[in-house]
Amino acid sequence: MTEPSTSLLLLLGIDLPILQAPMAGISTPSLAAAVSNAGALGALGLGATNAAGARAMLAELRERTPRSLHVNVFCHRPARADAAREAAWIARLRPEFARLGAEPPASLGEIYKAFVEDDAMLAALVAERPRVVSFHFGAPSPERVRALRDAGIVLLGSATSLDEARLLVAAGVHAVIAQGYEAGGHRGVFDPEADDDRLGTMALTRALVCALDVPVIAAGGIMDGAGVAAALRLGASAAQLGTAFVACPESQADAGYRAALASEAAHHTVMTRAISGRPARCLANRFTAFGRHISPREIPDYPIAYDLGKALNAAGKRSGEAGFGAQWAGQGAPLTRAMPAAELVATLAREIAE
Numbered sequence: 001m002t003e004p005s006t007s008l009l010l011l012l013g014i015d016l017p018i019l020q021a022p023m024a025g026i027s028t029p030s031l032a033a034a035v036s037n038a039g040a041l042g043a044l045g046l047g048a049t050n051a052a053g054a055r056a057m058l059a060e061l062r063e064r065t066p067r068s069l070h071v072n073v074f075c076h077r078p079a080r081a082d083a084a085r086e087a088a089w090i091a092r093l094r095p096e097f098a099r100l101g102a103e104p105p106a107s108l109g110e111i112y113k114a115f116v117e118d119d120a121m122l123a124a125l126v127a128e129r130p131r132v133v134s135f136h137f138g139a140p141s142p143e144r145v146r147a148l149r150d151a152g153i154v155l156l157g158s159a160t161s162l163d164e165a166r167l168l169v170a171a172g173v174h175a176v177i178a179q180g181y182e183a184g185g186h187r188g189v190f191d192p193e194a195d196d197d198r199l200g201t202m203a204l205t206r207a208l209v210c211a212l213d214v215p216v217i218a219a220g221g222i223m224d225g226a227g228v229a230a231a232l233r234l235g236a237s238a239a240q241l242g243t244a245f246v247a248c249p250e251s252q253a254d255a256g257y258r259a260a261l262a263s264e265a266a267h268h269t270v271m272t273r274a275i276s277g278r279p280a281r282c283l284a285n286r287f288t289a290f291g292r293h294i295s296p297r298e299i300p301d302y303p304i305a306y307d308l309g310k311a312l313n314a315a316g317k318r319s320g321e322a323g324f325g326a327q328w329a330g331q332g333a334p335l336t337r338a339m340p341a342a343e344l345v346a347t348l349a350r351e352i353a354e
Helices: 004-012 031-037 052-064 083-099 118-130 144-149 162-170 201-211 225-233 255-261 286-291 304-318 341-354
Strands: 018-020 041-044 069-075 132-136 154-158 177-178 217-218 240-243 271-274 278-282
Touching: 004 240, 018 031, 031 041, 031 052, 031 083, 031 341, 052 069, 069 118, 069 255, 083 144, 083 304, 118 144, 144 154, 144 225, 154 162, 162 201, 177 201, 201 217, 201 225, 217 278, 225 240, 271 286, 286 304
Parallel strands: 018 240, 041 069, 069 132, 132 154, 154 177, 177 217, 217 240
Antiparallel strands: 271 278
């Protein structure tokens, strides 16, 4: 009988049990291609772009690699606008803008469209047919899942609990990504208002392996081959790494992000809603310090809050202040190694073998 890990590698069309996390806004076609060409699975996050942007990125990626392509979409509940809460949030951050010599925007909008209602993105994915599409924040409707499966696309979904994993399997994914609380970037919880058990990567991975009939991919805090090997020993078929690839020269991380990742801040990551409106793990910076004692009820829905967060970061960068960036990173951030992506994949492969 084929081992689960071999089965997943064949399904994804890769040689190594390593997935690069999609990281919307950070991953680039050159990063994803370098990872895929090295035998792992490179990825692009489409959560911060539209259908035209997705087609352009996939076209560039295909020029750089003939290997498997993985793209990720966000399946969050569309934002509920609340003019009073949004005005209060603008007022709350106005002093931060003032310290940077800037004015906040007068109003906020839903800057990203959720895949659950984005017909153009669905049409683009069905037409472009990347090897893999993954879901974050939930799963789309059965009709959308069926359209992607009918196009021959392999489907993955992120889960932070067994209940979420079972919903993803019922929805029709081929494998589940077990996102532990250690993971950097946006927490994949389906309902950000519900209680979160905050399961760690290894506990969650083992629970899903024992309960599900589909392959499990471990994600969160994994930075080297020893971490990948540990996940495989627990029954995972592969591991997904995000923060490990942020310092690669092919990523889109700016100078402030890279400097923070190499600093003491890497030892003090913070789960915050203040930046985007959804829980996300970030390097400790001025934005996470600002949001530390703010009630989630005060923060507008994702991605409306992100509209203001991005404006504040832009104002900061204009004045030389990098501390308001969305510097997403997992708890393994101190283990980051700055090297080209292909070299990192080769290093990970050697470490797994050892």
